[in-house]
Amino acid sequence: MRFRDHVVVGDILELAQRYRDEGADELVFYDITASPEGRSVDRAWVRRVARVLDIPFCVAGGIRSVADAEEVLGEGAEKISINSPALADPELITRLSERFGSQCVVVGIDSQTVDGTYQVYQYTGDPSRTRNTARRTLDWVREVQARGAGEIVLNCMASDGVRRGYDLEQLAAVRRECKVPLIASGGAGAPEHFAEVFKMANVDGALAASVFHSGALSIRTLKQYLREAGIEVRP
Amino acid sequence: MTRVAIIDSGGANIASLRFALERLGVDSVLTSDSSALREASHVLLPGVGTAADCMERLRKAGLIDTIRTLTQPILGICVGMQLLFEASDEGDVDCLGLLPGRVKRFDDKPGLTIPHMGWNQLEFVERSPLLADIEPGAYVYFVHSYCVPTSDITMAWCTYGETFSAIVQRDNIYGVQFHPERSAQTGSLLLRNFLRL
Numbered sequence: 321m322r323f324r325d326h327v328v329v330g331d332i333l334e335l336a337q338r339y340r341d342e343g344a345d346e347l348v349f350y351d352i353t354a355s356p357e358g359r360s361v362d363r364a365w366v367r368r369v370a371r372v373l374d375i376p377f378c379v380a381g382g383i384r385s386v387a388d389a390e391e392v393l394g395e396g397a398e399k400i401s402i403n404s405p406a407l408a409d410p411e412l413i414t415r416l417s418e419r420f421g422s423q424c425v426v427v428g429i430d431s432q433t434v435d436g437t438y439q440v441y442q443y444t445g446d447p448s449r450t451r452n453t454a455r456r457t458l459d460w461v462r463e464v465q466a467r468g469a470g471e472i473v474l475n476c477m478a479s480d481g482v483r484r485g486y487d488l489e490q491l492a493a494v495r496r497e498c499k500v501p502l503i504a505s506g507g508a509g510a511p512e513h514f515a516e517v518f519k520m521a522n523v524d525g526a527l528a529a530s531v532f533h534s535g536a537l538s539i540r541t542l543k544q545y546l547r548e549a550g551i552e553v554r555p
Numbered sequence: 556m557t558r559v560a561i562i563d564s565g566g567a568n569i570a571s572l573r574f575a576l577e578r579l580g581v582d583s584v585l586t587s588d589s590s591a592l593r594e595a596s597h598v599l600l601p602g603v604g605t606a607a608d609c610m611e612r613l614r615k616a617g618l619i620d621t622i623r624t625l626t627q628p629i630l631g632i633c634v635g636m637q638l639l640f641e642a643s644d645e646g647d648v649d650c651l652g653l654l655p656g657r658v659k660r661f662d663d664k665p666g667l668t669i670p671h672m673g674w675n676q677l678e679f680v681e682r683s684p685l686l687a688d689i690e691p692g693a694y695v696y697f698v699h700s701y702c703v704p705t706s707d708i709t710m711a712w713c714t715y716g717e718t719f720s721a722i723v724q725r726d727n728i729y730g731v732q733f734h735p736e737r738s739a740q741t742g743s744l745l746l747r748n749f750l751r752l
Contacts, residue, residue, distance in 0.1 A: 340739070345674055371574045376696055376737045393603075396570035398698070398737060421604055423670045423698045470670055501668045524668060554674045554694040 333368060339532065340375050342539040345554055347373065348401065348473075348527060351381025352445030355404040360388050363395050370396025378426055384412070386419050393420065401473065403428035407442045407453055410467060417468025422500075427469040431457040431490065432477040438490055441477060457490075461497045472498055473527060475505040483509025483531060491521035503527050511537065511545040518551050557750055559583040560595035562622070562635075564602070564612040572601055572632070575736035579747055589621040597750055598625055602634025606658065606701070607646025609638055622651055628727050628752040629653075636723065636730030637701060645701045653728045654708060658701050667716040670700040675713050675733075677741075683710035683724050685731075685748045695721070695738040695745075702732065 336347055349369065351361040361381035369377060379392050380401035389400050400420075406413050406427055416425045430441040438457035443449040461472060474494050476487035486507045495502055501524040504517045508528035517526050531537045543553045559576060561569060563585045576583045583599070584591060592598055600622070602609045613619055622629070631639045638650045643658035650658070661669050674694040679686060702719035705712050711722040713732070723730040729749065735742035 367570070370571055371577070374575060374578065374737065374739050374743060376698075376734075394570060396574055398571065398734075419604070421700075423672055423700065471672065499668060500670075501672050524673065 336373055343543050344539050347377040349379050354382030356443045356446035356449045363391055366392055366395040366397050386415050389416055399424040399426050401426035401428050404442045413467040413469055422468045422470035425469055426471040427464040428473045430475045430477050458497050461494055471501045473503040473505050479507030485513040486517040488520045495522050511542050515549045558596045560592050561585045561599045563587040564609055572736045587616040598629045600631040600635035605645050606637055606643035607648040610648050630749050631730040636732055639730050658703055660701050664716045671715040672698045677711045677721050679711035685745055687748045688744050693741040695733040695741050697733045
């Protein structure tokens with residue numbers, strides 16, 4: 321089981337080390353405005369993070385080519401995550417997985433219910449540019465796997481930032497189509513939310529951001545809770 | 556004196572390994588030069604990409620025979636460990652043949668996601684010098700779709716659908732299937748132990 325953390329505030333290095341010390345299993349760094357702004361994540365801080373961090377970390381933000389990915393991985397990131405660029409150019413997933421292996425190619429999917437089906441959104445880092453791609457989420461989940469994605473992070477937009485729990489129904493539906501590791505994102509606000517997403521949606525990992533950044537919940541407390549709930553976690 | 560050489564096979568993700576050594580206070584050189592490898596006290600063989608790609612890059616760099624004849628401690632990491640064996644099903648390629656056995660894909664099982672990606676526990680009975688100060692059950696970080704079945708050179712194993720070799724060792728040849736550079740304190744101890752050989 322893993323937890324991931326979505327870092328957008330504060331001193332990144334300090335926060336990264338604090339979460340590592342608290343027992344985070346993996347950190348994900350999202351430069352969420354990179355794609356909508358047409359740029360790519362800053363290599364210099366990838367390197368700074370890699371120097372101090374001894375747990376896996378994944379970097380996301382405007383990675384649009386094999387060359388972009390090579391630079392980010394070359395600076396010490398374990399994985400790269402692509403979202404909007406994969407929607408613009410699905411073949412990118414294939415090229416990345418052929419070059420680096422599917423294990424370091426994560427596809428992020430922003431999804432929510434529209435007219436009774438789950439649909440995929442693009443450029444969610446900038447509300448003014450966010451658009452519905454009209455792709456059905458379950459179709460996209462199948463396609464990205466066929467193209468070589470090694471992991472899927474499903475961010476359920478309606479739950480994101482609300483802290484009322486993960487979208488268990490949507491995650492369970494995606495789980496049925498997802499043979500690669502599936503990471504739940506969006507909605508964590510309390511320890512019970514993590515326990516239920518592992519038990520009910522059978523995800524491989526749970527990602528959370530604001531609940532940790534705000535100090536509302538520490539990773540150590542959460543892991544203790546999960547262990548007592550019978551869920552295997554790394555100390 | 557510890558002079559660590561990392562074999563440069565042109566893969567991308569070497570930085571994290573160099574930083575892990577840096578945190579141990581050890582400088583390393585990244586090299587594809589045969590004489591630099593022969594002069595090193597310890598050699599690390601990381602692997603990025605498929606076994607077939609890695610072997611092709613080693614061949615192009617003219618390093619196959621050099622690696623086969625090194626006498627100092629060599630540590631293969633992840634795909635680098637797999638390259639130490641006779642052959643791999645990944646691309647059906649002949650590997651370095653320094654260790655007996657063949658690398659296979661994880662068996663498909665219902666509910667088992669491949670790659671095996673994440674933290675999992677090391678199990679061991681006999682102690683390898685690589686495992687000094689590490690307790691059975693310690694968590695380390697794995698990312699792989701192919702694995703090496705256990706055999707008499709297995710020093711620690713791990714279970715993910717099936718039991719596979721997590722640490723192997725014979726003579727001066729060592730291999731770890733996980734990523735010590737991303738395995739927090741346990742990984743750091745393992746690298747330290749290797750550098751003490």
